[in-house]
Amino acid sequence: MTEAVDGAATRDAERAGDAFARARAGLAAARAGRGIELDRWLASLLAETGAGEDVALVAVGSHGRGELTPGGDLDLVLLHRGRDDIAGIADRLWYPIWDRGLRLDHSVRTLDEARKVAATDLKAALGLLHARWLGGDHDLADLLRAAVLADWRSQARRRLAELAELTRARWADQGELAFLIEPDLKEARGGLRDVHAMQAAAATWVAPGPGERVRAAHDLLLDVRHALHETTGRATDRLVLQEHEAVARSLGLADGTALLRAIVEAARTVTYAADNLWRHVDRFCADRNRAARSGAKVERRPVGDGAVEHDGEVVLARGADLSDPVLPLRVASAAAQAGLPPAPATVERLAAETPPLPVPWPAEARDALVTLLGAGTAAITVWEALDQAGLIVRMLPEWAQVRNRPQRNPVHRFTVDRHLVETAAGAAAMTRDVARPDLLLVGALLHDIGKGLPGDHSRTGAVLAHQIAVRMGFAAGDADVLETVVLHHLLLPDTATRRDLDDPVTVQTVAERVSAVPGRGREVLEILAALAVADAQATGPAAWGAWKARLIQDLVRRVDARLAGTAPPRDALDPSAEQLALARHDGAAVRVAGSRVTIAVPDRPGLLWRTAGVLALHRLVVRTARVFSASDAGTAVLDFTAVPEYGTPPDPAALEADLRRMLADRLDVAGRLERRAAAARTRRGVPVPPPRVTVVEDASDTATVVEVRAHDRPGLLWRIGQAIGACGLQVTKARVDTLGAEAVDVFYVVDSTGRPLEDTAALSALREGILAALR
Incomplete structure (x- = not known):
């Protein structure tokens, strides 16, 4: 049955595609035919004036490009070699055009006048770049085009800077075509005007011209503009909501949603290409010494495993394993x-x-x-x-269903897929607020994945999210959490704004729903709370405000209090049997097995951060660490999982040798790290939330528990451990995890007497010391 349904859907899609293709072919043929007819008629008009061989009629702008739609203007230049009677020739040419009811933008110029206008008027220059001979003196028209192009190329840096400024001002004024319900097909970002700007940039030879995909996107937008003009009978480029269905039908599309989806895909193709072009142009305009150093070698700086920075972009490293x-x-x-x-x-x-x-x-x-x-x-x-x-x-094959899917709702700023990415990007600022930042980010990415499918998108999306999570390799419990998050991603805002928060049933209902995964209710609650903010802010200004924020915060506080009895047991960090066996090893044991590094030595202060420092010296990034002291053996066990920052792993023998030298106090870890840091260039990066250091109260009777949340970077554990050691404290247990780019680290620390810290000033100094190290 499913195969039959899928087959029917495929046939329907093919039929719709055929109708769309036929309609577009008809529009292109009509445009071409009308263009040929106009060209012949205009050439005959010029001939009838008896102008002779020192006058040429030239089409510029959209007519010059051969893109004249029914509502487009004729843009003509009457070019001459200094004729005294040119005004009379112009009158005999323009009046028949006006009498025919055509919209006309015209000018009369000598070659020198045309060049002077182009030198001072950017829009005139852009039109003249596409000058096309229609009649009269062909050599004169060729001279114009050659002169304008030569001037454009000789002044490329100045003209492209002007064009970039004009383009970005237009973007700010018109918005982004892909995400507008009533877009201007020509002027909005990602519209026809951007392709024309790319063609102008390419004419300087600074950048390549639009590629095949951009040209196809341009042609689609041009066909939509043509259909809009024919449907409305007006020279308009704004596709208003009331015209969506009629324009869609004229193009052989099922409805306005299908029309918008086609426009979105074309616009995003153009926008992506335009963004890449203008980054290239910006570098060209800013670098006035580029020509002088064109033969110089461009530096390639590693930014990750298999990736390097090259001229402001990330490219593959040499030898990257494809x-x-x-x-x-x-x-x-x-x-x-x-x-x-x-x-x-x-x-x-x-x-x-x-x-x-x-x-x-x-x-x-x-x-x-x-x-x-x-x-x-x-x-x-x-x-x-x-x-x-x-x-x-x-x-993510499920992404195809939401990709470029418009949301014909003024509250939503973006298509479904872009909304999901914007939500995940917003959630990144709240990763410090949840125990599992990885589940928050993936949940944000998938929360609307069910849109466009039959039924409630939350229920449909929850099923898809579970399937995706399993495919991604998440543990069963984590997949259940993601399913619950997607299913209930609207629970908090809907309840907070529509229910009585003083009613115990309201709080109990929410508590039961977030507790669908046993033992993880509070975890789900905090993810839903962060997701509610990120989702609303990515939706649009009307979806979020101080009133709504206060209601959700109040609801979360009440539900969290109800769930507080389900908190995990205190002192839950216990060693494994393997670690206990290693702890009883006679003397010092150092094992390097792939990405796992394990050390068992007589316990002493500073082991954690010194070991982390050695790993950092070998350009290893700590992904996980488990540290504990086996009191019955007087031994500390440190178990790390560490991977290369980039490139190949270090030589295991060399790493083990440095670890043993560190244990024997024959390796200046701090000095070598400082020298390497001084020699390294400052790396650019994205803005990240500030680090957070929390003293977790009542988490242990034998130690002070400190949780550190920070953006991961090389040597992070070294800096944290060094700060703890500087306060005269010892780490008895530690659990270090890196989830994506976020470090979630928990340390059990004691003072010199082996007791938890009780002095408020000491706790404050510890917290400030760690924060200072992380800054």
Whole structure:
């Protein structure tokens, strides 16, 4: 039955596609035919004036490009070689055009006059770049085009800077075509005017011209504009809501939603290409010494495993393993964390040459996705690049259903897919507020994944989210949490704004729903609270406000109080049997096995941060760490999982040798780290939330428990441990986890007498010391 339904849907889609193609072919043929007819008629008008060979009629603008739609203006230049009677010739030419009821933009120029106007009037120059001979003196028209192009290229830096300023002002005024319900097809960002600007930039030879996909997007938008003019009978470029259905029918599309979806896809293709172009142009305009150093070698700086920065973009490192299915996500996460765009050619190559991810995903792929999303707004540009290359749908097939899906609702600013990415980017600022930032970010990305499918999108999306989570390799309990988050992502805002919060039944109902996953109710609650904020802020200004925020905060506080009895047991950090056995090893034991580093030595202060420092010296990033003291053996056990910051792993023998030298006090860890830090260039990156240090009260009777939340970076654990040691404290247990780009670290510390800290001043000094180290 399912196969029959799928087959019917496929046939319907094919029929709709055929109708759309036929309608577009008809519009293109009509445009071409009308253009040929106009050209012949205008040439005959010029001939009838008896102007002779020193006068030429030239089409510029949309007519010059051969893109004249029914409502478009004729844009003509009457070019001459200094004729005294040119005014009479012009009158005999223009009046028949006006008598025919055509809209006309006209000018009369000598060659020198045309060049002077183009030199001072950017819009005139852009029109003349597409000058096309219609009749009269062909050589004169060729001279005009050659002269205008030569001037344009000789002044490329100044003219492109002007064009960039004009373009960005237009974007700010008109908005983004892909996300507007009533867009201007020509002037909005991602519209026809942007393709014309790309063509103008290409005419300077500074940048390549629009590629095949951009040209196809341009043609689609031009067809929609043509259909709009025919349908309305007006020279309008704004597609207002009341015209959606009629324009869709004239194009052979099912409805206005299908029309908007086609426009969205075309507009995003143009916008992506335009963003890449203007980044390139900005670098060209800013670098006045580029020509002088054109032969100089451009520095390539590593930004992640398999990725380097090259001329302001992230490209593949030499020797990057294209057979690795995780490479696209690894490069994407490195680009986002560095605050740089991936080079379009790099993304296309990743899409073409890397294999799909296995199922379930390896942990590294899941971690890279979370790191990408955790970059906040920087992730949006990178995600768009992956999407344009088809990598997102390849990784998440369910994304196809929401991709470019418009939300014909003035409250929503974005299409469904962009809303999901914007929500995840907003949630990145709240990762300090939840125990599992990875589940918050993935939940934000998937919360509306059910839109466009039959039924309630929350219920449908919850099923999809669970399937996706399992495919991503999340543990069963984590997949259940994500399913619950997607199912109830509207629970808090709907309840807070529509129910009586003083009614105990209201609080009890919410508590029961968030507790669907046993023992994880508070975790789900805090994720839903953060998601409610990120979702509303990504929706639009009308969806969020101080009143709504206060109601949700009040509801969360009440529900959390109801769930407080289900908190996890205190002192829950216990060693494994393997670690206990190692703790009883005679003397010092050091084991390096792949990414796992384990040390068991007689307990003494500073072991944690000195070991972390050695790992940092070998360019290893700590992903997890478990530290405890075995009191019966007088031994400390440190168990790390550490992966290379980038490149190949260090030599295990060399790492083990340095660890043993550190244990024997024959390695100046601090000095070597300081020298390396002084030699390193400051790395750009994305803005991140400030670190948070919390003393967790009543979590242990034997130690003070300190939780540190911070953006991960090389040497982070070294700095935290050093700050704890500087306060004269010893770490008896530690649980260190890196979830995406977020470090979630818990330390059990005692003073020199082996007791928890009770002095308020000492606790404050500890907290401030760690914060200072992290800054």
